[in-house]
Amino acid sequence: MNSLADGAIELEPWLIVLGTAPETTLAIWRIEASGDDSIALFSDRDRAETYARSHCAAEHELILLDTPSLVRVMADCFRQGIRYATLNPTDNSARQVFVLRDVLSAARAKLEQARRSS
Numbered sequence: 559m560n561s562l563a564d565g566a567i568e569l570e571p572w573l574i575v576l577g578t579a580p581e582t583t584l585a586i587w588r589i590e591a592s593g594d595d596s597i598a599l600f601s602d603r604d605r606a607e608t609y610a611r612s613h614c615a616a617e618h619e620l621i622l623l624d625t626p627s628l629v630r631v632m633a634d635c636f637r638q639g640i641r642y643a644t645l646n647p648t649d650n651s652a653r654q655v656f657v658l659r660d661v662l663s664a665a666r667a668k669l670e671q672a673r674r675s676s
Contacts, residue, residue, distance in 0.1 A: 568584035571599035571645065573631070574621045578657055584635070585614055589655065594641035596655065597635055605646050612649075629665045651655040 576586035585598040590591035606620045623631065632643065637657045643661065644652035 561627050567645050570622065570625070571601060571628070572603050573600075573621050573623065574598060574606055574610045574614055575621055576614055577617055579642070585610065585618070586640070587644050587652065589642060589644070589652075590650065594642055596644040596652075597632065597640060597649075597658075598647050599643050599656075601646055601653075609647065625665075629662065633662055636662060 576583050576585060586595045588594070588674055598609065600609065600658040603622075610618045610620065616629055635643075641658055643656040643658055644654070645656070646653040
């Protein structure tokens with residue numbers, strides 16, 4: 559993992575894509591306490607596959623995106639009303655919950671900083 563911005567973490571997570579093109583969606587995990595949906599992210603392929611076998615339809619694919627692609631996916635999810643991402647969700651808990659607005663703000667700041675530096 560690399561630094562995304564001062565004090566933040568850049569993840570390189572696995573995602574679960576459900577369905578077949580062009581009708582695909584990402585695996586979503588419901589935050590039980592609030593009822594909010596979140597993008598399900600996984601720190602390794604084995605965790606993603608275990609979750610997919612237990613919680614997803616038969617048609618799924620595991621993907622690992624580069625950082626710019628992941629940021630685009632998160633931004634698209636945010637535009638669709640998803641406000642969170644969860645790391646390594648299980649039946650009733652997740653290792654960490656990320657607020658997508660904060661992640662996207664940190665990514666934007668890092669991009670602006672890189673532009674000023676070049």
